[in-house]
Amino acid sequence: MPLSPEQQAEIDAQRGAPQSTLRTTAPGMEKHLYTAYPVLDHGFVRVIDYMGDDAAICQAARVSYGKGTKSVSNDAGLIRYLMRHWHSTPFEMCEIKLHVKLPVFVARQWIRHRTANVNEYSARYSILDREFYIPAPDHLAAQSTTNNQGRGEALQGEEAQRVLRLLQEDSMRAYDHYEEMISQEGQQGLARELARMNLPANVYTQWYWKVDLHNLLHFLRLRADHHAQYEIRVYAEELCKIVADWVPAAYGAFEDYRMGGATLSAKGLDCIRRMLKGEEVTQETSGMSKGEWREFQELLG
Amino acid sequence: MPLSPEQQAEIDAQRGAPQSTLRTTAPGMEKHLYTAYPVLDHGFVRVIDYMGDDAAICQAARVSYGKGTKSVSNDAGLIRYLMRHWHSTPFEMCEIKLHVKLPVFVARQWIRHRTANVNEYSARYSILDREFYIPAPDHLAAQSTTNNQGRGEALQGEEAQRVLRLLQEDSMRAYDHYEEMISQEGQQGLARELARMNLPANVYTQWYWKVDLHNLLHFLRLRADHHAQYEIRVYAEELCKIVADWVPAAYGAFEDYRMGGATLSAKGLDCIRRMLKGEEVTQETSGMSKGEWREFQELLG
Amino acid sequence: MPLSPEQQAEIDAQRGAPQSTLRTTAPGMEKHLYTAYPVLDHGFVRVIDYMGDDAAICQAARVSYGKGTKSVSNDAGLIRYLMRHWHSTPFEMCEIKLHVKLPVFVARQWIRHRTANVNEYSARYSILDREFYIPAPDHLAAQSTTNNQGRGEALQGEEAQRVLRLLQEDSMRAYDHYEEMISQEGQQGLARELARMNLPANVYTQWYWKVDLHNLLHFLRLRADHHAQYEIRVYAEELCKIVADWVPAAYGAFEDYRMGGATLSAKGLDCIRRMLKGEEVTQETSGMSKGEWREFQELLG
Amino acid sequence: MPLSPEQQAEIDAQRGAPQSTLRTTAPGMEKHLYTAYPVLDHGFVRVIDYMGDDAAICQAARVSYGKGTKSVSNDAGLIRYLMRHWHSTPFEMCEIKLHVKLPVFVARQWIRHRTANVNEYSARYSILDREFYIPAPDHLAAQSTTNNQGRGEALQGEEAQRVLRLLQEDSMRAYDHYEEMISQEGQQGLARELARMNLPANVYTQWYWKVDLHNLLHFLRLRADHHAQYEIRVYAEELCKIVADWVPAAYGAFEDYRMGGATLSAKGLDCIRRMLKGEEVTQETSGMSKGEWREFQELLG
Structure with a gap:
């Protein structure tokens, strides 16, 4: 994930300019703000903004006038109670806004979580970069023989090399042709909204994604699960670390009641x-x- | 809207404790934080938290790495363009959380706006206060003779006085009986979740309400409109002032293209x-x- | 729940006019259509329309060209698999539209389920009927001594009688005054949108409510649960019977995996x-x- | 859009089996059921199911006991009133379920309309067909010189031919390699969930899409507009014809107040x-x- 010097400078400028606010701040989250955490070969997640913290969950649950917290341990107990009894609305009172760079086929899974806000980089308007996801050799998995929707062990030897070569060559060729089609040198140039159709699903896109904590935890439960496709799971795992620093009590309850728990019939x-x-x-x-x-x-x- | 000294102290404590943050702040909004602005006879609205500002709308529209703003005038032009062409997603990137105290019959209209998060004071769990909305004499309107869903001029003289007396007496009596039913002095006491059914729709409730800017503007367009019922319109009008200070460019575009504009067939x-x-x-x-x-x-x- | 002869005639007219359709029909559901099933003292639920059946869930899960069902037992197995693994979207492909008459305090709980469509009878526009929920004596429960949000045993003897009398008298008086205020005999008459504020929360309202099967099952899981308030639970239980006839395989899986199951931390x-x-x-x-x-x-x- | 004989037989079987129902039917819609209307070179839309008609909109607006319609002309007037005054909930009482086959880059625009239900063909589980969208020569548009997000005149001559050749060759090669990678002849075979990343955005996918009439009309307003990208507009235009037959009064009001109207600042x-x-x-x-x-x-x- 090589950020250009200009991009890094823009990020640094934001990180270097603390401001005064009366709002609730989450100290564990401030340290993450704007930093681009690498995911896959060219992707990243970074936090653009957030609203609320553990105390804000309790404040809303109590509809209180002030900060709504008696003590940290009281708050943690209330949060565990809320999580255990499937109270969702207090968790909706926290919000996070992310900037994510991700391959299109991952974006297509991600967007199925509808209760969120999203602004995606427009390939009708702008030109996409020459960046494609090529799996690391140990993630070049075979089709599972027991589960139609899963993967088995990593491919080995010649087969692995052939697959890597095809993915790389096809990506580069597709991008060459994309550039060739939209070029306005000596020709009119195909509309960008059409030319993009030639790019394969491992091309990277990026978006701003904003979601409340309840819906984010639901996303993480499904996508950080070991049944999730590896390429989206690594994004979810990176987000888990950030959420654990943001709302430690809520994340602890989530780990106990959702990620580590189970539903019995x-x-x-x-x-x-x-x-x-x-x-x-x-x-x-x-x-x-x-x-x-x-x-x-x-x-x- | 008499806040108790304890409530006011809790609010003052929050207003007196600025913190350092790397997040975007909206100077025009900071000054409003936590302050309870009176609405109707016992209601209020106050801002608990917010996310984003005018620049954040543009930052998301451009999916940019940094603050996303070239200049304030560029941003205002982009915001007007987005509003004019019904782009909704960039406006969803701003979020506001409010604490609102309002009569139940207003709450029932308000909640029809579904794309929002809400935590209401629980009358199953807690005891409601003895606070009821009694219209000021000049808002004691007659049924409209031309519009089944509207109101006419204010009632006058004896009729007005009779109506006011009925509303006041019935409210007080209902609350007396509510207290009597739940009392545990010399009796078991009726369950709170049942006793509340005796309270009329002018009793005050309160909630935390969180919504993104796009959906808030939609709410304001409908509820700050002169066709809206007066008792919800005054809440919307108070919110309009706050939003104008929070995101002045977006609010300006909203006034021009939505509130002041019109749809032609x-x-x-x-x-x-x-x-x-x-x-x-x-x-x-x-x-x-x-x-x-x-x-x-x-x-x- | 006394339907007027006119209302019953309208319902009978619809039940007496079968039509030919190419759509999927659910035989178990046709028999329920339009019938008003009584709930509480004046309430009811009745099915106005529905879309889909068990096979439609499988058809969508398979994105198939035809009816999408190989055999009923295959379908039931697939539906159990989908429910067990928290696949929600195929269940969203069934939809139901209900007409519900219910006390306002029940309506206020119900509406918290936001992913649904609703049209409520307008008390701004129309005059509400003189119908109030008065609990049957064995549901006149005391406040729970162990759970702030629950109820204990039914009140007995004199206390019960006093409570019943207060609820009945206050309801009738409130309605008398409501009528008095809006009356246009010898006076202007208060606007309906204002007069309604005098009515207590046990007054009946009614609405059309449309929801997909996934969200309906979520509603039923929370509201047919024994922790739910009795007055909404009876609606949920009536709906459970209807859903069991509509989509028997989905309802069976729901009973096993949701209602009868449990979540372990x-x-x-x-x-x-x-x-x-x-x-x-x-x-x-x-x-x-x-x-x-x-x-x-x-x-x- | 060549349906296989098996697919056509499945569709014919459904069209040949009318059933009796008590539900509201829309005669104009019954004739469309299941028929696959071709869009683009391999795509289609077809109606799988629907709920409601013009009268159902009025029935919900009136919260009525029976069919809710006095006369067709009364209903049309009420529907025009509701549309003119932005009443959205009665239109949400109609629902439609579609089966759509469409290129992935169109699907990515389409899915941004979040208030809908969708089940997409899973390329993690199943193998995609060798079907790619190749624009007809007169839709091979140049980039607009005045609008960054639009297209100009169709490319001509050699440039057009070169573009077409590139699109065709790259599609076929990508699919050859997709097949080669997942093949289990003499090798393990790459997991389907990975191999799909090699396919370009003009490959066809398909989904079941279910939406209420209010949200569908919003979709049509944006996507049947002449500013919309041609490749999604043709789907929207096909849907317009179907909706016009389904709910003629609502569609007429939509044409007058939305499609043909304008918003003035x-x-x-x-x-x-x-x-x-x-x-x-x-x-x-x-x-x-x-x-x-x-x-x-x-x-x-």
Whole structure:
């Protein structure tokens, strides 16, 4: 992710100009502001702005006149209670705005989370950069043989090299032709809104993305999960670190109740009760399908 | 709107503790933070937090690395362009969080704007205060005789006095009985979630309400309009003043293109073209219904 | 819930006029159409329209050209898989439109579910009916002594009678005064939009409410839960019966994975693993707070 | 848009099986159901299901017990009133579900309309078809010289041929390599979720898209507008024809008040008033910028 000197200078200028405010600030977040954290080969995430902190969640839950916090430990307890009982609205009272650079095929997954605000770099209006995601060799995974929607081990040897070469060559050629088509040297030049159609889905785009904490945590639960596609998961993991510094109590509750927790079906709950009473339960006596039973077994470790 | 000394002290504590931040601040907004601006007889609005300013709108529209502003006049021109061409997403990049105290019947209109976040004071959990909206005499309007959904002139004399007395007495009696029902002196006490049903719709409630600038402007267009019910319009008008200080360029464009502007139908546009060519157009030759024609005439002053 | 003869005739007219359509129909749902199922003392729910069925969920999940169903058992398996893995979008492909009559304090809870469409009877424009919710004696619950947000046993004897009398008398008096204020006999009459403020929160309103199946199930999970306030829970329970007939496979999966299931925290999951290995786990060794441990114990029966 | 015989057979099977329903049907819509209307070279739109009709809009606006319609002309007048005064919720009471096949770069514009439900064909799970959008020669437009975000005249001669050749060759090569990478003949085969990144943005995808009438009309206003990119506009235009048959009164009002109408700024309104009084207004005396004045002049024809 090579930022140009001009881009870095713009970022540095913002980081060098603290201002006075009466608003709530989150000290753990201030240190992240504007910094571009690299993700994949050319991508990044950086925080542009934020609103609220752990105390703001409690302040809203209590509809209070002041800062709304008696003590940090009280707040953490309330936040855990809210998370455990699926109260979503207090978490919506925190907001974050990000600048993200990401491959188009990742952007297409990301945008399915609709409750957010987004401004994307316009390829109708502007010219895209020559930047394409090429997987690192250890992430060049084979199709999973057991899961149609997953990946297996990394490709090896000649096959891996052939794939890398195809991705690289096709990306470069597509960009050459993109440039050739829009060029106005000695010709009219194709409209940008049309020429972009020649670029493959590993080309990088970028956007401003703004979302409240409740919806961000929902995004992270799905996208930082180990079933998520690697290329979006690395963005989610980077965001997890930032959120942990921003709202440590909320993030702690999220880790315990969402990321590290599990949802049991009525059947699963019944099986556990029977098992705790000493009964030996099998797939046949569980009432579950084979797939469910396998997932249930994994859950119990 | 009498704040208790404790409430005022909590607000003062927040106003007295500026902090350092790297985030964008809007100087015109800082001065409003936390202050409770009175609305109606016991209500208020106050800003709890905000995100972004005029420059942040442009920064997002340009998906820029730095502050995203070349000059204030460039930004104002871009903002006018965005507003004129119904670009909504850059305006969504600003966010505001309010604490509002308002009568329940106003809250019920307000909540119909769904794209916002809200935490309301819980009357299942807490006891409501003895505060009811009683209209000032000059806002005690008669039913409109021409518009089923509107109001006419203020009631006068004995009728006005009778109405005021009924509203006051019923409010007080309902609250007396509310207290009597939930009292645990010498009895069990009715559940709060049930007792609240005895309170009329002029009782005050309060909430935290968070919304992005695009949706706030949409709210203001509808609720600061002179067709809106007076009791919600005064809240909208108070908010207009705050928004004008927060994002002066965006608010200026909003005034020109939304509040002060008008939407013409194809028929209306056709009539204007004909009139500008010197044709005398009447309702009969306009193709409009009587109602539309009347509104069209009002538009042309 | 006494429908007037005119209202019943309108409903009967619709029920008596089947039409031919190429759309998917859900036989279990057709029988419910338009029928007003009574809820509480004057309320009801009735289905006005619906879109989709179990097969439509699978059809969308498969983005198929035809009906999208190989066999009913395949469909049920796919639906269980989708529900188990929190796929929400296929369930959004079914939609339901309801006409609901409900007390205002219930409506205020209901409307907090924002992802839905609603048209409410306008008390600015029309005159509300003299209908108020008065709890049946066995639902006249005391405030819970253990849970600030709950209710305890039903009030008894004199206290119960006093409460009932207050609710009834205040409702009737409020309505008398409402009528008196808007009356245009020998006076101007107060604007309806103002007069309504005198009516207590147990007055009935009504609305059209349209929602997709995913969001409806989320509503039902929260509102048919035994922690929900009784007065909204009875609406949710009535809807559960209707949904079970409409999309039996989806409703079955919902019962198993949502209503009858449970969410374990990382700590809870760890405790279960330890318990299954024979360890005796106590609150002290669980890492849970007392409240969490109590809820965890309840979960394990 | 060549449907396979199997696909066509599935569609025919649905079209050949009318069922009886008590729901509202829209005769103008029934004839469109399931039929795939071609758009661009391989795309289509087809209606999978719908809910409501013109009368349903009025029924909801009136919160009525029966069909909610006195007469067709009354309904049309009410619908015009609702549209003119920006009442959106009654239009949300109609819903449509579409199956759309479209190039990825069109899908990326389309999805920015967030208030809708969507299930897209999964290229993580399934293999995409060898179908790419190649513009017809008369739509191979040059970059606009006056508008950064637009297109000019169609390219001519050799330049046009070169562009077409590049688009065709790159598409075919990319697909060859996509197939080569995922092939499991004599190798492991790259994961589908990775291989798809090699495909350019003119590859076709497909999705189920469900939206309410209010949001659909908003989509059509922006996307059927002559400023919209041609490749999405043709979809919007096809949908306009369908909506006109589905809800003729609502579509008529939409044409008059939205598509054919215009929004005037306060300045524009002031200019018109002055012009109608005989004043000669110029850009200098209008208070408008050059860009606004040009747009204003175009408006007045």
